[in-house]
Amino acid sequence: MVVVLTLLLVLNSCNNKNQKLVNSMLEFNQAVTNAEPGDIIVLANGTWNDTELNFKGKGTQELPIQLTAQTKGKVFLEGQSNLRISGEHLIVSGLVFRNGSSPTGTVIQFREDKDIYAYNCRLTECVIDNYNGMERFDTESWIDLYGQNNRVDHCAFVGKRNRGVTLTVRLRDEKCINNNHQIDHNYFGYRQSLGSNGGETIRIGTSHYSLSTSGTIVEANYFDRCDGEVEIISNKSCGNKYINNTFNKCCGTLTFRHGHDNDAIGNFFYGDYKANTGGLRIINERNKAINNYFYGITGYRFRSALAILNGVPNSPINRYNQVIGGVVSNNTFIDCDNIQLCAGSDTERSAVPIETVIENNIFYHKQKENIFTVFDDISGISFSNNLVNKNISAEFKTGFSSENIELSKNEAGFVVPVNIPDGIGSELGAPVARLENTGVSWYAIPEQELFFGFGKQIEVQPGLNTLYDAVQASSAGDVIQLVEGEYENTKKITCDHSITIQGKNQKSMLFSEQSSMFVIENGGALRLVDLSLSGSQAPDMTGNAIVSTSKYSMNRNYKLFVENCVVKDLKVNNSFNFLKSAKNTMADSIFIRNTTFTDVSGDILSLNHETEDLGIYNAEFVDLVNSKFENIEGAVLNLYRGGTDESTVGPWLNMKDCSLKNTGLGSKNKSKSFLSIHGVQNTKIENNSFQNCGDILLYHTNGEPQTIINNNVFYPEINIKANTKEYEAEGNKIEKL
Secondary structure, eight states, rough: HHHHHHHHHTOOOOOTTTEEESSSSHHHHHHHHOOTTTTTEEEEEEEEEEEEEEEEEEEOOOOOOEEESTTTTTTEEEEEEEEEEEEEEEESSSSSEEEEEOOSSEEEEEESSSOOESOOOOEOOOOEEEEEOOTTSOEEEEEOOOBOOEEEEOOEEEEOOOSSOSEOOOOSSSSSSSOEEEEESOOEEBBBBOSSSSOOOOHHHEEGTTTOOOOOEEEEEESSBOOOEEEEEEEESOOEEEESSOOOOOEEEEEEEEOOOEEEEEEEOTTTOOTTOOOOESBBBEEEEEEEESSOOOOOOSSSSEEOOBOOOOOOTSSOOBBBBOOEEEEEEESOOOOOEEOOSSSSOOBBOBBBBEESOEEESSSSSSOOOEEEEEEEEEESSSSEEETOOOOOOOSSEEEEEEEEEEEEOOEEEEETTTSSSOOSSSSOOOOGGGSOSOOOOOSOOOSSSSSSSEOOOOOETHHHOOOOOOOEEEEEEEESSEEEEOOEEESSOOOOOETTTTTTEEEESEEEEEETTTTTTEESSSSEEEEESSSTTTTOOEEEEEEESSOOOOEEEEEEEEEEOOOTTTTHHHEEOHHHOOOOOOOOOOOOOOOOOOEEEEEEOOOOSSOOOOOEEEESOOOEEESSOSSSSEEEEEEEOOSOOOOEEEEHHHHHEESSSTTTTTTTTEEEEOOOEEEEEEEEEEEEEEEEEHHHHHHSSEEEEESSSSSSSOEEEESSSSSBOOOOOEOOO
């Protein structure tokens, strides 16, 4: 804090003769060329378009050379802009990158070129906000740390959408090893699910350098809904420390993926019962988890609150080293669904943990009896002085005592055990890293998630293109309310923000003369409520749709909610889908509830366009509840996730209380299936009725997919075609027509 206050005083001094205000790149380059220790180069307020700053020089510890904004929050680098920092004792502060992307694939890097790095340099109070290229799977990073003894602090990084790590510590040669970098008090904001490998928020090292010492400290950072992939932080080097960080509702884990002698101490994992939230994953040698707090973590397998993995015997450097000498001590787990030991055990990962200690921990769950899962031999793990509440079954001979653990909310509002013997559980009562002491105070961080219904109410009358006009004039979160009547559209209705279209008792009837009635573009989300949607006026051509995504790559995940609607007459020609998605687009969630679909020549949901088998897919959550499907020639759902990548745990499918009749048997439906589920990791098909339908095609690819097909009624027979028998099918009935 003293360092920050000193910097502010220096930057705000009006009488500092060493300040040089620059208004152009020519002036900036001249100032850099002439900079001496103690100089402050000030970028003039305004927008700097297509600006590539090369900030280099040699300051001293007492007199660093500084680059800052004339006014914090009023200097914007936009378009094709970036920043390189190289030399010694340089400080950069107050800059905002937005409305564009780097021309080089890295926004800020601590080097000039492949041989000239930064040493004892600092990036503080800077912002990168949605600074992404448009191609979803082009790899881009935001911060690359090279050299040694550099610091990134009190910055805000929000809205990373495409492939690539938000902040990377590079260990490319001897000048980057034993670097002692410090990453502290930063705000890492919402990062959507990438649906692929490459969505880490922080990565330190790579598998190639994983046995080298980095010595990086990651301390007091706030990770807010960082959902990019299973590894929020991917540790791939030795000797790093993760201290007093907060992970707020993050769908992933702090992962000791490669490297030895790393510590996780005093971290606060707050899942708050959000689906797929994770904690800590331990691999390799002498890695430790001490005095951490875990609350409401729901993830399983590699996203468990605690997962200690099996390794590969004589592992190649890029696979999984055996856990040796691991320590899990004085942690508190409250309402965490899964503690997994020897996770990932298979014919390759057969090296069980050894010389590992689990001691002085508290495990409490208000509902579940079985939170521990053991996949292999745990004789190499010693347990001592752990405490579980009475309802939890800990099937270990020694090392656990069972008590009626009492919980109480403390003054900070967090649930903690009370009346616990000294020396057991975490000492944390509240997170060290909070919203108010991380990031910057002078820049309003925009909400990154897409929400419905927070905007204004707009009433629209029936007529030609009245709905189109209303959507064009709407803003994010608006609700367009339709009265009874017919709404004819001769134009495609484009949604590039969140919008709700709500009818009245399904008597607001929508028609379109276009190949798609609605097109969800990048940044869009669409909610349809109480409407009647007809395809009867669509053009006589194949491939129509009621809703389609952009045909271009979308770097922002969309949402589609359909509630209490009637959808009919999608049969003007072949392959008329309700939703037609495109390659390189991904739905955060698709919810269809209390809706009836009749007479459709194509699919209801076509989500099968990532066929390269790279672990990429088109939707994270698909929810079909209490809906009816009749005379559907294609599939109700075609959902595809190929490949064997383990960085993601989706898609998730829930189909419940639905009725299907004469579905999946059209002449153009070559598979004769009404559900085609390929590589889906979590499937629940329960309490549905299937009458005269095609097959359920079930294909498991990798990981440990959970598939449940229970309590359904089939007329006249059950047709589940699967490549494995690793699914649950109980309580299903066959009835005669």
